[in-house]
Amino acid sequence: MTFAEIQAQANLEWEALNNGGRPQITVGTATCGRSAGAMAVVKAFEEELQAKGIDAALVEVGCIGPCYAEPLVNIKKPGWATVSYRNVTAEMAREIVAAFLLGDDPLAKYALGVFGEGEIAGIPNILSTPAFKPQERRVFRNCGTIDPTNINHYIANDGYIGLNKALGMRQEEVVDVMKRSGLRGRGGGGFPAGRKWEAGLKAKGTQKYVVCNADEGDPGAFMDRAVIEGDPHSVLEGMIIAGYTIGADTGYIYVRAEYPLAIRRLERAIQQAHEFGFLGQNILGTNFSFEIRIFPGAGAFVCGESTALTLSIEGKRGMPRVAPRPRTTEVGLYDKPTLLNNVKTFSSAPMIITRGAEWFASVGTEKSTGTAIFALTGKVQNCGLIEVPMGITLRDIIYDIGGGIADGGQFKAVQTGGPSGGCLPESLLDTPIDYDSLDAAGSIMGSGGMVVMDEKTCMVDVARYFLDFTEIESCGQCVPCRLGTKQLLDILKDICSGRGKPEDMDLLYELSHSVHGGSVCGLGQTAANPVLTTLRYFRDEYEAHINDRCCPAKVCKSLISYVIDKEKCVGCTLCAKSCPVQAISGEKKKIHSIDQALCVQCGVCLEKCPKKFSAIACVSPKVKQEES
């Protein structure tokens, strides 16, 4: 079949699904949807459609984005705007079938919004809500709209056009388009992708490799998984184009073994791409041949570092190569020239080739073009995956898309870039999201984790948390990272438990700089960022911990006490009954007291004390026995 015939066939199938007169139900069944119960929802729809004898298409799609609304179901009924339902359960599914598919009641109470043509009274248009308006779905172009297991869906949505076009171009022309697009590596480093591709093309050697880094390991980051699960062919197409461009015949996808669904989706996509002639020998009738292999990683965070990753594929211990060393584009996998990019970088390539460099660069800033993807988590109302044009401010993301701080809390800090990133305070909320601005503020773009923290978050504890992560994930080969992260962690643990010394802050600062300057790889060089930024922006919290033995956020257990207000306690006994260590004593209808020597600061008493009394308070610094 020619590419035109393949396209015609795919368009026919896509048209039949969308405009065939049947209602269409799409359920987001990526890992996130599944953990929220999407498979039960799919089953309920199946059973209900069969029981009621309704002829409707039920399509499983990838991650749609808003995690707070999972499981998400979209229903496109002929003649109606598409309705998006949030937090759907099996029962709600049955109710929706009865009300909306059999009847004409779209059940506005369950709807998140509508999109597409038409309006429905009582349901807002999703794309005009503050949560979606600033978003620009490019890498996520197909996530949540196509069936990721069906290659025809991808082809009908401009899929493999880029490959077909690239194969008709000279390799230098492809490099030129990539360079002009301004695309920077989406793995976090932000190295210009076009320049890397050019280096791959120019590298001498008959055997070259393309490697896709899908070893997404930052705590709280899951966008690569979403792209693979929701649109695996976009990654494959990007890799095939890259292979053609640099003259490679084999590609590897290094994907976390903890992503079983993503691996299954990739396996299926590779098989389909073979069947359609996009992979294998003589792709689309040209002389170019390319294979893609999947390599499941064994779970080491450091294997996300490019040189450790290639060594891991070779079956060696995943430890970054030591600089000064040649670039991976010259000496990479099996010591051959290797082009290594992140999932989102590869996924961006097809649309850049299809729609042109200028189109890609039309959003974003001058030095950071295109869109950025973040996994927005923490204390925001709307957690989820978002895709926004570069240059948008942190404030827009947190307050518009994220809907502000959850539970009416107060913003304290936002952490970007995972364990290598930093914590930025309120005064920097107007920092635009791009590689250079975040870098200047002391954080990094990273692979896209964004954790929002409220006033109940202790910044020393946050630094301790991230150092705990890097200490465990350090590969252990170089001294500054292996022992430096341990020392930083030991000091932070001491500060959190009230053993901090005044000179600790200087030592933290000094060590952080040495770990940064002395470590072998990016993991070590950036490991101290959470310490440096919290020291820089939240120094008062460190001082309170060390000088006053006080945790202002009341998080560090060694520095807090729970006390009973004698004026407010009515002796209801609820706290005493719930205390797991019997630290609370007091007779019924008499004032209770907490034995501080027994108390383990679990906070259950505070939760149990009825709001109308509010007799228990958490205080810091700790109180002495007689005061409680």
Place this chain on the structure above:
Amino acid sequence: MKKVTLTIDGLQLRADEGSTVLQAALANGLYIPNLCNHPDLVPAGLCRVCVVKVDDWKISISCKLPVKEGMVISTEDPEVQRIRKSTVELLVANHPMTCLTCSRDANCELQRVASYVGITQESLKRYRRSVRQLPIDSSNPFFDIDHSKCVLCGICVRTCDELQNINAIDYVRRGVHTTVGTLGNKPITQSCCESCGECVARCPVAALAPKESPISMREVKSVCTYCGVGCGILLGVRGEKVVGVRGDRDNPVNRGSLCVKGRYGFKFINHPDRLTTPLVRKDGVLVPASWDEALERVAANFSEHKGEQFAALASARITNEDNYLIQKFTRAVMQTNNIDHCARL
């Protein structure tokens, strides 16, 4: 070889093209502190102690940095000093303070870098001390492995890989829990280790230490008597006893390397069971005799057994010249070709 000129701390040096900054410095008698570097091994760049500043802007490790014409290196730049000091302080803060009773005292690379960098009690006090508590692997009859003293320079791992091609040891576990260990982290004797001791000889601290290692009062240059390779050795002598052996790096045959026998098999020299005089059997009992008496007895008996009833087996532990004489003696005097040589031990 083509030479390049570079400047280290204001001194102009000539160095071989293709060498590293650290090699150039050491070859010119300049000390740049280092721990994981060893002249026999490919530079690894793991200890980070040899950091320098290049051309007044870039921090780099000198052990992997190739020399370049016109390069300007600073080893005392404030940033270099800071990184180096923290790195060594971290190592010392995690190292047992048992120097006086340690077999490597006064001959320890960690001590050397620590004193060069200027580690003081005051600067160490700020750190949280933590010394790894792992049992000493004493399964090997010749050396012990004490992980608490290991600085993870990787010299042993690279020696086993690059020089010996045995690969009995490698890194196991990760991060601060990383140790050097065997496959499955079993005792060293349960691995494919051949006890050559090359790693022990190169360990910069006492993580790998010979079980007995008295310091010798003098060294005697000799040749190993175990096989025909003829490795150069230096016998450590104390009083009238041989107390240790080390490979002679100046010897072109072995350039310092030894096998398990040459390095550790020296106790026979001073063993009470060792024959130091000929024995002659008299009335069924072996009694000490003079060489003349013994040789006379041998000659008398040999002359009665010439021809096919005689055979000689020569030893690999004697010299080539002596072996030649034995075969000549067997063929010409004893009139038989029944001559062989153990040639192996």
